[in-house]
Amino acid sequence: MSSDNLNRKQPIVRWFSAGRAGDIADRESRVIDVNGTEVAVYNLGGRYYAIEDCCNHDGGDISGGWVEDDVAVCPRHLARFSIRTGAVLAGPAYENVHSFPTRVHDGEIQVRDDRN
Numbered sequence: 001m002s003s004d005n006l007n008r009k010q011p012i013v014r015w016f017s018a019g020r021a022g023d024i025a026d027r028e029s030r031v032i033d034v035n036g037t038e039v040a041v042y043n044l045g046g047r048y049y050a051i052e053d054c055c056n057h058d059g060g061d062i063s064g065g066w067v068e069d070d071v072a073v074c075p076r077h078l079a080r081f082s083i084r085t086g087a088v089l090a091g092p093a094y095e096n097v098h099s100f101p102t103r104v105h106d107g108e109i110q111v112r113d114d115r116n
């Protein structure tokens with residue numbers, strides 16, 4: 001291996017804990033901090049999904065609303081986001097929110113920051 005390869009910075013893959021599997025009830029969420037960003041982690045039938053918890057319409061906490069099927073409804077002006085993908089499905093929000101990879105590792109729900 002050349003010294004160039006040894007000196008090249010490798011991305012640090014870091015997983016953030018959202019608690020133990022089962023801690024989040026079905027169709028409920030928990031908010032965690034991921035490198036300074038509030039992320040809502042949802043349980044949909046035993047599968048976990050994580051989206052940025054800030055509505056881009058006017059900064060509402062998406063997790064403060066409710067879940068309909070696999071959609072999170074912002075409590076402030078009723079924008080709708082896909083919990084699975086972060087896609088905005090109905091305004092007044094106008095942009096998708098970031099969707100973070102999740103996994104369950106040794107019984108712990110984990111979220112990865114893949115933004116860079």
Ligand code: FES
Binds near residue numbers: 092
């Ligand atoms: S702040 Fe979310 S819809 Fe307005």
